[in-house]
Every structure is written in C-alpha cells, then in structure tokens.
Amino acid sequence: MxxxxxxxxxxxxxxxxxxxxxxxxxxxxxxxxxxxxxxxxxxxxxxxxxxxxxxxxxxxxxxxxxxxxxxxxxxxxxxxxxxxxxxxxxxxxxxxxxxxxxxxxxxxxxxxxxxxxxxxxxxxxxxxxxxxxxxxxxxxxxxxxxxxxxxxxxxxxxxxxxxxxxxxxxxxxxxxxxxxxxxxxxxxxxxxxxxxxxxxxxxxxxxxxxxxxxxxxxxxxxxxxxxxxxxxxxxxxxxxxxxxxRYCFFEHIYFARPDSNVFGKNVHLMREELGKLCAKENPVEADIVVPVLDSGFSAALGYSKEIKIPIEMGLMRNRYVGRTFINPNQRDREIGVRRKLPPISQVIKDKKVVLVDDSIVRGTTMKKIVNMLKNAGAKEVHVRIASPKVLNTCHWGVDMPSTKELIAANMTIEELKKEFNADSVGYISLEGIKDILKEEFKNYCFHCFVRFPVNS
Structure with missing residues (x-):
C-alpha cells in the first residue's frame, strides 16, 4: 500500500x-x-x-x-x-x-x-x-x-x-x-x-x-x-x-495506527476482524500465513486465527530504507521492494504461503513480492487482501490514482492471479463488512470500493 x-x-x-x-x-x-x-x-x-x-x-x-x-x-x-x-x-x-x-x-x-x-x-x-x-x-x-x-x-x-x-x-x-x-x-x-x-x-x-x-x-x-x-x-x-x-473506511484498513481508536473502534481489532472475514470468504489449504508488514500484520493475525494456520514472519520489514543508487528503471524498483521487505527464505522455503496485505491499488508491489517469495523457495503463494477491491478514485483525501490505474477495476480475479503470478487471489466483500459493522455500516464511506464510470 x-x-x-x-x-x-x-x-x-x-x-x-x-x-x-x-x-x-x-x-x-x-x-x-x-x-x-x-x-x-x-x-x-x-x-x-x-x-x-x-x-x-x-x-x-x-x-x-x-x-x-x-x-x-x-x-x-x-x-x-x-x-x-x-x-x-x-x-x-x-x-x-x-x-x-x-x-x-x-x-x-x-x-x-x-x-x-x-x-x-x-x-x-x-x-x-x-x-x-x-x-x-x-x-x-x-x-x-x-x-x-x-x-x-x-x-x-x-x-x-x-x-x-x-x-x-x-x-x-x-x-x-x-x-x-x-x-x-x-x-x-x-x-x-x-x-x-x-x-x-x-x-x-x-x-x-x-x-x-x-x-x-x-x-x-x-x-x-x-x-x-x-x-x-x-x-x-x-x-x-x-x-x-461518512467515515472513511480506509482509516480502519490502512491510515490509522493499530493502537488508535477511530470512529469508536480499535484499529488493530477491526483489522483482525477483516482478516478473519477474509479467511471465511477465501479459505485455502496452506502451511503458513505471512503478513505484508507493517499494515498487513493485524489482518494476517486474524486470518491465522480463523483458519488455524500459523502466522510466520516470512518477510522482514526494513525500517531504514532510502532510495537506491541504481538508475531509476525496473531493476531499481525491484531492488527497492527487496530492500524494504526482504524475504526470510528459511521460513518460506517449500511452504504453501498465504500472503496477507491490507489492500491493493496499482498492484505493482504485490507482483514483486509474490515473485520474491517464489524465488526464495515458496511452493505456492496465495494472495489474500483484507479489503474489498479498490474500484474507484477518491475526492476526500485518499491519494487514489485514476480509475484506469486501479488494477482491480480493470482485471478479473483470474487475470489478477496471472498478473501477480499467484496461485490464487481473494478479497473480502462489502457484504461481509456490513455483517461486522451492523448498524454502523451506514455511517461509513465506501466510495472507492464501488464501481462507477471511469470519469466519476
């Protein structure tokens, strides 16, 4: 993200x-x-x-x-x-x-x-x-x-x-x-x-x-x-x-700190609930759950608890990253991702991995992470996203690109699977979020998760 x-x-x-x-x-x-x-x-x-x-x-x-x-x-x-x-x-x-x-x-x-x-x-x-x-x-x-x-x-x-x-x-x-x-x-x-x-x-x-x-x-x-x-x-x-x-639901998904309480709900516990929902709606047989750190951790913990597969640190979060010193081309971007989230090959080698992240916008980073895990020896990588598909831009303070740049707005699940080189891809549904929020659902803004015309 x-x-x-x-x-x-x-x-x-x-x-x-x-x-x-x-x-x-x-x-x-x-x-x-x-x-x-x-x-x-x-x-x-x-x-x-x-x-x-x-x-x-x-x-x-x-x-x-x-x-x-x-x-x-x-x-x-x-x-x-x-x-x-x-x-x-x-x-x-x-x-x-x-x-x-x-x-x-x-x-x-x-x-x-x-x-x-x-x-x-x-x-x-x-x-x-x-x-x-x-x-x-x-x-x-x-x-x-x-x-x-x-x-x-x-x-x-x-x-x-x-x-x-x-x-x-x-x-x-x-x-x-x-x-x-x-x-x-x-x-x-x-x-x-x-x-x-x-x-x-x-x-x-x-x-x-x-x-x-x-x-x-x-x-x-x-x-x-x-x-x-x-x-x-x-x-x-x-x-x-x-x-x-019109509370922005992305505060729960990504923006706010896990120890914050926004809109009357603890952020970590909400993300954990979204991870559990993701497991219920997108179960898979696997060996370990790996979070995309840091924002994916709470959701991965929820996924792990729900599906009873252990959570492991298959990716390390390097907090001291800066720019790379190689020319700004594709190799530079790949090095940037590897520098930020280096894989721990001893954890993921020969494992079927559930990779959990909070959301996907353009999808470029996710593709690199999946390939990185497979190159490090993962047998399978199943991408699970603890938010609905991002389908629309935002006018209220979220830095969303144009609709044509939103990968989930332009690809089917099968196409996303091929694009990410993943063994499967799963998102959560708005209906599932409604079950979590109950009456509070009506107080939230979900504009970016609903498909509108490209010029909206």
Whole structure:
C-alpha cells in the first residue's frame, strides 16, 4: 500500500508552558500519516510564525531548532500530498497576515469543491501562492468575514467554513490567543482532543496522546459538524446538525495506527476482524500465513486465527530504507521492494504461503513480492487482501490514482492471479463488512470500493 494522508496536532498550554515540544512529540506519533514535510505554527509576541521543512519530524525539529522555539500555543502538521506537488510551498501549516493580524491553519483532508472555489476566487482577483486546496480556506475566511481577524467569533468561523467548504476536513486554526478545532459535517477524517492538567491537546488520532500517559476518560472525539475553541476561558463548542456521517473506511484498513481508536473502534481489532472475514470468504489449504508488514500484520493475525494456520514472519520489514543508487528503471524498483521487505527464505522455503496485505491499488508491489517469495523457495503463494477491491478514485483525501490505474477495476480475479503470478487471489466483500459493522455500516464511506464510470 502506498496511500497516505496528513496528520495534525495542536496544544494550548497553561501558565506559559512551552507547547512546541508537545506538538513535535504529537507529530512524531502521527508520522505514519505523512513523511514528506513537517511544520509548526506558533505565537511569537503579537505575531504568528511558522517553521517547516521537507522531511521527517525528527530531522526537521533537531535540537538546535527546538532550543529556539517557545510558545504556549502551537499547531503542527505532517504532510503527504493528495493535492499539490511535494514542495515546501505546499507544506503546512499555512500562515496569513491581514490588516496586521495573523492566523494559521493545518488541514487533514481534501476539499471536494476546491476547483469551484478556486475559480470563483480567481475571478475576484485572488492570487494563490500554493497548489494546496487548504489555502482556499484562508481566502474564504478573509473574503467572507472582512473584519479584523481577532474579532472573528467561533460561530463566524464555523458557519463560514461549514457553509462554503465541502468536505473533507479536520482543521486546526491558530489565532493569537486561541486554537480552534473543526471537523466537517460528514466526519470523513478523525479528530480528538485531550484535557490534561497542563492544558488542551488536539490530534488526528487518539494514539497521538500516548506520550502524555493520558487519563483515557479525558480523551474526547470532535463530533462531525463540530467546532471547538480552546482558550484561557476554557472550552467553547459550536455544532451544526450532522445528518449524514461518512467515515472513511480506509482509516480502519490502512491510515490509522493499530493502537488508535477511530470512529469508536480499535484499529488493530477491526483489522483482525477483516482478516478473519477474509479467511471465511477465501479459505485455502496452506502451511503458513505471512503478513505484508507493517499494515498487513493485524489482518494476517486474524486470518491465522480463523483458519488455524500459523502466522510466520516470512518477510522482514526494513525500517531504514532510502532510495537506491541504481538508475531509476525496473531493476531499481525491484531492488527497492527487496530492500524494504526482504524475504526470510528459511521460513518460506517449500511452504504453501498465504500472503496477507491490507489492500491493493496499482498492484505493482504485490507482483514483486509474490515473485520474491517464489524465488526464495515458496511452493505456492496465495494472495489474500483484507479489503474489498479498490474500484474507484477518491475526492476526500485518499491519494487514489485514476480509475484506469486501479488494477482491480480493470482485471478479473483470474487475470489478477496471472498478473501477480499467484496461485490464487481473494478479497473480502462489502457484504461481509456490513455483517461486522451492523448498524454502523451506514455511517461509513465506501466510495472507492464501488464501481462507477471511469470519469466519476
């Protein structure tokens, strides 16, 4: 799986305690949601300043930088681009100065009506400095509210965004004396806050609070259609009616950390259930179950438990991979996969292997893994995917290629079997997921698993 998205973290601390180390720790916990860039926006006197760079959090915020940054309010962002190129000008948080007042924004999601909003604003003379759809929210707030930024109320901000900006978005907005967290009315992306002894923390996932050793009873979800203001006056909330929830099911399949609880369900346990479902719907006689690490592990564990075949580490996960130093051709890509997931031949030799992964998009990596296992001595390799076929693109923050690039949208199971050089291929069904979720099924978005016309 190559799909990723963004993570946001904010902290408002009491007694002038420095919030930036907490935000950086939170971003490290959310690093799985984006590895392209990292940044923080923070209060410096009467201004808001931003520090951001391309790269991983621990590299961007080294000891030298951390000694220079101090603020009791800060928001942060880790990015994986779904809109806009992987360049520093598209990295977040974004900062605006208007009438000598400031605010900043960090955004997880993708705005569905971004093209219409951009066209409308450009017709009115707005100049854009980035390719990111997040910049639209800055311009919309300035255009609609006009008055001084520090006079904007929570209700002003929430109503403007909810009225003008189509999902998906979980947002953090930083002002000179407050932080506002806001989640779109459909709740596509998760967002949580924690009330600690030293203030307030906000995170894309509740696992972002783990470094605080939190009191679990004080972790809360920002509801769909809810905006929350954190300030010296405490917490203020504003809600609009949320008639239709649309939780992204890929948060369960791939995005979220296994120790997170998103949409009211533990991610690891949900993935394990999906693995059990895969075993029920796609049983096979085999010797061992091998996960595609790391995201396939929980599902493979469920498959193993259900079918009573032992789970083994037939592939190792190398966490220190970088680029290869061979020309960017087919051999380079093959070396990249072998470097990232080298096989353990002594485990898989002469074995019938069930290879379990969380999902397949283009399918190029899966083909290489199957061939790698067979070259290492596997007698058979049966591919099992703990999600339905990915058949359609996404407009709400998942980096899906065009429909013609989605391998399962263009091949039958028999064709996929031949393409992967596998002995069999099996996915789970939406009907099976419905049996797991029961009444909650209606609250999820499964758009990418349903076939639509290519131009949808």
């Amino acid at each position: 190559l799909m990723e998205e963004c993570g946001i973290y904010g902290a408002y601390l009491k007694n002038e305690e420095n919030a930036i180390p907490y935000v950086v720790e939170g971003l490290i916990a959310l690093q799985h949601r984006g590895q392209e860039s990292a940044g923080v926006a923070y209060i410096s006197g009467d201004e808001i300043k931003v520090y951001k760079k391309m790269g991983m959090v621990v590299d961007v915020f080294n000891n030298g930088i951390m000694k220079k940054l101090n603020s009791p309010l800060a928001i942060g962002h880790v990015r994986y681009s779904t809109k806009g190129r992987s360049e520093i000008q598209n990295s977040q948080p974004f900062h605006v100065r208007f009438k000598n007042e400031h605010f900043a924004i960090a955004h997880n999601g993708q705005i569905e009506n971004a093209e219409d909003l951009r066209s409308m604003l450009e017709e009115r003379g707005t100049i854009f400095l980035t390719e990111s759809d997040t910049e639209l929210i800055l311009h919309i707030l300035i255009k609609k509210l006009h008055k001084n930024i520090n006079d904007w109320t929570l209700e002003d901000i929430a109503n403007t965004i909810f009225d003008e900006v189509a999902p998906s978005y979980s947002l953090l907005l930083l002002f000179n004396n407050r932080i506002i967290a806001l989640r779109d009315k459909n709740g596509y992306r998760p967002l949580y806050y924690y009330i600690s002894e030293n203030g307030y923390h906000i995170s894309s996932e509740d696992s972002g609070f783990n470094f605080l050793n939190p009191d679990l009873d004080k972790i809360y979800e920002v509801s769909p259609g809810e905006a929350i203001e954190f300030s010296e006056n405490g917490i203020k909330k504003f809600n609009i009616e949320s008639s239709e929830k």
